Amino acid sequence: MVLEDIRxxxxxxxxxxxRITDVSKSFGGVAALKEVSFDIRAxxxxxxxxxxxxxxxxxxxxxxxxxxxxxxxIEVDGQAVTIATPDDxxxxxxxxxxxxxxxxxxxxxLRNMALGIPPATRLGVIDWRPTRTRAKQVASRLGIxxxxxxxxxxxxxxxxxxxxxxxxLMRDARLIAMDEPTASLSVEETTRLHQIVRELVSSxxxxxxxxxxxxxxxxxxxxxxVFKDGAVTKRVVGERTTKAELIxxxxxxxxxxxxxxxxxxxxxxxxxxxxxxxxxxLLRDVSLTVHAGEILGLGGLVGSGRTELAKMIYxxxxxxxxxxxxxGKRTAFRQPAxxxxxxxxxxxxxRRSEALFxxxxxxxxxxxxxxxxxxxxxxxxxxxxxxxxxxxxxVADLVTVKASDVxxxxxxxxxxNQQKVVIARWLLDKPRLLILDEPSRGVDVGARAEVHRVIRxxxxxxxxILAISSDNEELVxxxxxxVVLAEGKITGELTGTAITEDQIISxxxxxxxGKDSAA
Amino acid sequence: xxxxxxxxxxGTGLPRQGKPHxxxxxxxxxxxxxxxxTLIAMAVMILIFGLGVPNGAFLSSNNLLAIVNxxxxxxxxxxxxxxxxxxxxxxxxxxxxxSLAGILVTGLMANQGLPLPIAILATxxxxxxxxxxxxxxxxxxxxxxxxxxLGVGTVLIGLAYGYTAGSPxxxxxxxxxxxxxxxxxxxxxxxxxxIAILAVLWVILNRTPPGQRMQAVGANKxxxxxxxxRTDRAKITAFIIAGVCAATAGILLASLLGSGTVSAGxxxxxxxxxxxxxxxxxxxxxxxxIIGTLVGVLVVNVGFNGLSLMGTPTFWQFVxxxxxxxxxxxxxxxxxxxxxx
Numbered sequence: 128m129v130l131e132d133i134r135x136x137x138x139x140x141x142x143x144x145x146r147i148t149d150v151s152k153s154f155g156g157v158a159a160l161k162e163v164s165f166d167i168r169a170x171x172x173x174x175x176x177x178x179x180x181x182x183x184x185x186x187x188x189x190x191x192x193x194x195x196x197x198x199x200x201i202e203v204d205g206q207a208v209t210i211a212t213p214d215d216x217x218x219x220x221x222x223x224x225x226x227x228x229x230x231x232x233x234x235x236x237l238r239n240m241a242l243g244i245p246p247a248t249r250l251g252v253i254d255w256r257p258t259r260t261r262a263k264q265v266a267s268r269l270g271i272x273x274x275x276x277x278x279x280x281x282x283x284x285x286x287x288x289x290x291x292x293x294x295x296l297m298r299d300a301r302l303i304a305m306d307e308p309t310a311s312l313s314v315e316e317t318t319r320l321h322q323i324v325r326e327l328v329s330s331x332x333x334x335x336x337x338x339x340x341x342x343x344x345x346x347x348x349x350x351x352x353v354f355k356d357g358a359v360t361k362r363v364v365g366e367r368t369t370k371a372e373l374i375x376x377x378x379x380x381x382x383x384x385x386x387x388x389x390x391x392x393x394x395x396x397x398x399x400x401x402x403x404x405x406x407x408x409l410l411r412d413v414s415l416t417v418h419a420g421e422i423l424g425l426g427g428l429v430g431s432g433r434t435e436l437a438k439m440i441y442x443x444x445x446x447x448x449x450x451x452x453x454x455g456k457r458t459a460f461r462q463p464a465x466x467x468x469x470x471x472x473x474x475x476x477x478r479r480s481e482a483l484f485x486x487x488x489x490x491x492x493x494x495x496x497x498x499x500x501x502x503x504x505x506x507x508x509x510x511x512x513x514x515x516x517x518x519x520x521x522v523a524d525l526v527t528v529k530a531s532d533v534x535x536x537x538x539x540x541x542x543x544n545q546q547k548v549v550i551a552r553w554l555l556d557k558p559r560l561l562i563l564d565e566p567s568r569g570v571d572v573g574a575r576a577e578v579h580r581v582i583r584x585x586x587x588x589x590x591x592i593l594a595i596s597s598d599n600e601e602l603v604x605x606x607x608x609x610v611v612l613a614e615g616k617i618t619g620e621l622t623g624t625a626i627t628e629d630q631i632i633s634x635x636x637x638x639x640x641g642k643d644s645a646a
Numbered sequence: 647x648x649x650x651x652x653x654x655x656x657g658t659g660l661p662r663q664g665k666p667h668x669x670x671x672x673x674x675x676x677x678x679x680x681x682x683x684t685l686i687a688m689a690v691m692i693l694i695f696g697l698g699v700p701n702g703a704f705l706s707s708n709n710l711l712a713i714v715n716x717x718x719x720x721x722x723x724x725x726x727x728x729x730x731x732x733x734x735x736x737x738x739x740x741x742x743x744x745s746l747a748g749i750l751v752t753g754l755m756a757n758q759g760l761p762l763p764i765a766i767l768a769t770x771x772x773x774x775x776x777x778x779x780x781x782x783x784x785x786x787x788x789x790x791x792x793x794x795x796l797g798v799g800t801v802l803i804g805l806a807y808g809y810t811a812g813s814p815x816x817x818x819x820x821x822x823x824x825x826x827x828x829x830x831x832x833x834x835x836x837x838x839x840x841i842a843i844l845a846v847l848w849v850i851l852n853r854t855p856p857g858q859r860m861q862a863v864g865a866n867k868x869x870x871x872x873x874x875x876r877t878d879r880a881k882i883t884a885f886i887i888a889g890v891c892a893a894t895a896g897i898l899l900a901s902l903l904g905s906g907t908v909s910a911g912x913x914x915x916x917x918x919x920x921x922x923x924x925x926x927x928x929x930x931x932x933x934x935x936i937i938g939t940l941v942g943v944l945v946v947n948v949g950f951n952g953l954s955l956m957g958t959p960t961f962w963q964f965v966x967x968x969x970x971x972x973x974x975x976x977x978x979x980x981x982x983x984x985x986x987x
Binding site for chain 2: 441
């Protein structure tokens with residue numbers, strides 16, 4: 128079908144593209160979806176929100192053909208359909224873009240966009256000429272400025288999303304589902320993605336948008352479906368809604384948002400001093416100090432060098448110049464193990480690939496960094512499993528991990544609880560410094576407040592905290608002081624009541640105007 | 647609920663949509679097949695051979711002990727290999743290391759005139775050294791483990807030929823051959839040695855910090871690194887243990903054969919890989935583990951022994967060996983997929 132044929136109409140008039148009726152699914156007796164019904168209309172942005180584990184991903188899997196519902200019907204264009212495989216979904220014009228990027232590394236943009244397109248000639252070979260022409264049309268529609276022969280490895284996260292959207296358009300997708308597309312995008316990139324989403328729906332495509340950013344959802348989406356515990360708790364169809372209403376539907380109650388201390392506090396002595404750290408590509412002369420008991424936020428756009436700075440402090444990346452001083456002593460960490468031995472902990476950005484052993488138990492994941500203290504002595508270096516479990520249980524309770532017991536697999540936990548497990552790991556020995564990179568990414572609203580509470584309590588007990596976040600709301604809620612990086616350089620520092628989202632955003636976009644510009 | 651994110655586990659590919667899943671009963675049956683399939687296969691074989699072999703010769707205690715005795719050396723070398731696979735690497739040099747160890751231990755006594763204990767100790771140290779070289783190449787230099795260990799293994803073949811000029815070392819002291827001929831409490835010494843080594847490795851892997859770290863490194867190297875584990879150290883340790891195990895098996899083989907022969911231990915490479923993968927399909931979902939490896943070795947040898955007692959031609963025994971490996975791993979993979987669907 129030709130997308131351009133459909134003229135957008137007033138939101139109320141658009142017909143449902145996909146109708147979901149009484150869909151249920153359970154896993155081993157646990158109901159993940161309970162008689163869920165709603166419509167996805169063509170030509171609108173449809174937001175799916177809910178806490179982790181609320182059922183939105185299960186529903187998307189059902190549509191994508193990777194997890195059939197136990198009961199209920201799915202209609203596309205008024206016809207009841209069975210979506211048993213991803214191919215079925217694709218032939219119905221449903222496209223899915225997942226959190227974890229499904230690009231083929233090392234391939235160029237064109238080949239990635241053409242992936243999955245049925246072979247064009249009888250010999251089963253892709254005919255590249257029409258494919259390339261088509262890809263060019265799609266690229267110009269998406270405003271893609273890079274060449275189609277660019278290797279996707281060299282693209283930014285935002286550009287990778289464009290390629291994936293392009294792949295969906297190449298297949299004439301009528302519905303594109305995006306799972307947390309803006310989670311790792313900067314403000315600027317997010318705006319651009321929003322424009323593209325609006326352009327897509329104006330030409331008749333349905334976009335399903337999964338996000339934890341409620342401001343974004345209430346701004347961008349025409350329709351919103353809110354999930355809680357496998358059931359739909361709120362349906363918004365083409366009307367305005369407020370963030371407060373959405374939160375109420377997500378958590379089923381009014382959420383108490385953590386109050387931050389508005390007055391700059393008196394903090395202890397300096398724990399971490401970063402002096403003139405540089406790297407040819409990423410960082411320019413970065414200096415900052417974190418005090419005992421202080422939560423220092425590190426704001427800025429994705430790609431501004433914050434994660435790299437954290438990894439340099441932690442010994443996971445080399446730095447070309449500058450020094451890192453911990454407790455007054457210059458450090459020379461050759462690998463993270465040295466940093467951990469010195470009392471530093473890191474909660475990395477990518478929880479699943481950088482922090483967790485998914486197919487292992489909670490207690491394995493918590494204890495792994497501090498195993499030696501579980502043995503009676505160096506002469507008798509044997510672990511007591513009972514002590515290991517007890518110790519893990521204690522810290523898991525501190526951070527309120529919700530699980531049947533600590534022997535449960537980490538992969539069975541929701542994103543928020545997984546993040547709590549990573550944090551719990553560093554609570555075994557109170558660290559001197561804890562670095563958290565995007566502490567609440569992929570964490571639902573309720574768990575996020577708990578994560579913030581744990582971080583605050585740890586700071587109150589004297590640990591210095593360095594928190595990186597692209598979520599400015601989080602920086603405002605959590606931090607005593609915020610340092611903003613832009614293009615590898617510190618552009619400003621905010622304290623107490625001066626920490627506002629507007630201030631952080633404007634510093635994030637601050638640029639060097641000339642070589643002589645004073646900081 | 648493990649289905650919250652759409653993300654698939656790396657390397658698993660798309661989960662197949664199996665047949666519309668049946669009830670709890672079928673799922674349970676599939677779980678049993680995936681976890682206990684290898685054990686069930688062994689039980690079935692024991693039953694068939696027990697009834698099929700004339701005069702109950704198969705089930706005689708002598709024959710059963712012989713099976714375990716035949717399994718002992720492979721089990722030792724395969725357990726060392728298990729640790730290397732646990733940390734997510736490969737070691738293709740173990741068979742050649744075993745051959746070289748057999749030559750060295752006999753040669754050091756025959757040619758260099760070293761006393762037996764010193765010769766054994768020196769050979770074990772060489773085994774550790776081989777493991778260290780493998781480990782350093784893989785971790786510090788960054789050579790792919792398959793290439794590194796294949797290269798090292800080939801060098802070891804060369805060294806073995808160089809040391810012996812190709813001819814076997816046949817003058818060995820009786821004390822040396824008695825190591826494997828002797829019995830303790832009616833059970834052959836190699837079995838005791840196997841039990842001791844496997845027990846030690848099991849404890850290391852499951853009850854000590856270094857073993858847990860090896861498991862962490864194998865499960866997610868990146869996460870282990872950022873959690874502050876010394877991943878290189880864990881890998882090198884695994885390679886060293888594999889080298890020592892290979893040397894131990896090589897020494898015991900030379901004692902059994904009463905000579906040091908070039909390429910005597912080469913066959914252990916394939917046997918131990920088969921055992922380890924058979925074992926990984928046993929009891930635990932695709933994880934490499936010591937008990938599984940032992941079961942893997944025993945399954946192959948039970949089959950071999952039974953088939954030869956029934957007078958089956960030799961080529962069938964190889965068909966059996968390859969077949970059961972592929973079958974067991976395929977079955978457990980399929981069963982796991984459907985039981986999770």
